[in-house]
Amino acid sequence: MSVGRKNWLFAGSDSGGETLSWAMSLVETAKMNGLYPPAWLAEILDRIHNHMTNPLNEPLPWNRTPMI
Template sequence: GRKNWLFAGSDKGGERIADILTIIETAKQHGLNPEVYLTDVLTRVQDHPTDRLEELLPWQWAPAKDLHEAA
């Protein structure tokens, strides 16, 4: 991976990339589409109750109901 991390910018940048890749791979291991998972979680996390953040972890995550279904 040394050449792949060449443009991380700094040690902190490399750590951030590693964190994101860990989340992506964990989502894959749980049979999730990482793009769908991250899009949903990043959309919801700001308004999600802090005492229920574990619901957004890949092994407990359930997608938000489609707003079009409610209409």
């Protein structure tokens, strides 16, 4: 655990640490909902890119079926 805490020292800045915490929260939320985080994040980024045609609330982790 102490290694993980020390990694936060190198986030670069306060805003970098905040961005990292958002990213880690997304990954952990996907895991808790039974999703494979890399595939889910790729889908999210694709939907954000096409945000005018796709509703953004559909791919949220709690609205998806687990990929087990």
